[in-house]
Amino acid sequence: MILGISLAIVAGAFIGLQNIFNRHLNEQVSSWFATAFVLLTGSMASLLIGFLFQGSDIFDISGMKRSYWFFGLVGVGVIYSMIQAMHRLGPTKTVLISIIAQLTFSLIFDVTGFLSLPKVELKWEDIVGVVSIIVGVIIFNARKKGQVEQAK
Incomplete structure (x- = not known):
């Protein structure tokens, strides 16, 4: 592991x-x-x-x-x-958004058994985890945006 x-x-x-x-x-x-x-x-x-x-x-x-x-x-x-x-x-937003998309689609692919993947049971923890990451990204971007505005 x-x-x-x-x-x-x-x-x-x-x-x-x-x-x-x-x-x-x-x-x-x-x-x-x-x-x-x-x-x-x-x-x-x-x-x-x-x-x-x-x-x-x-x-x-x-x-x-x-x-x-x-x-x-x-x-x-x-x-x-x-x-x-x-x-x-820019690099940060691109990577953050792509990570959210990767997690979301990977979860969908696992749950649906897409392309012959073994199906995985969807747990509430999975959804909370993805939503937490999305909220974290929103907070991260809001904080960065506020710092840029203060610098002006």
Whole structure:
């Protein structure tokens, strides 16, 4: 469990960094080129690192379903949407809103068994947790907005 928590924290840090890098990249090139560039460089790095750790086994796709070939489109949607949101909202609001959306949709996917996930029972604690995070974000943004107005 500790390893899982540690990896989730590292993933969160990488997502925050990736969003900042994407924003800077988007200032130099179009959003679509930035999306393609991020996916291409990420794919190349993933293949290289995978090959180093697993050898040629990473290329065994014999058990892969045909539908999985389209899952990369989701990655395009993620990167393009985050680049655009970052440009319009800034890093903090983009990450906060995307985290709320991730939690909300993940809860919906778990409860409904979306895409063959094992169904999870919805508990009131789940709803309270998501609502608490949303309220926290609203308070965070209201406090930040007040600090900006006081600085003027």
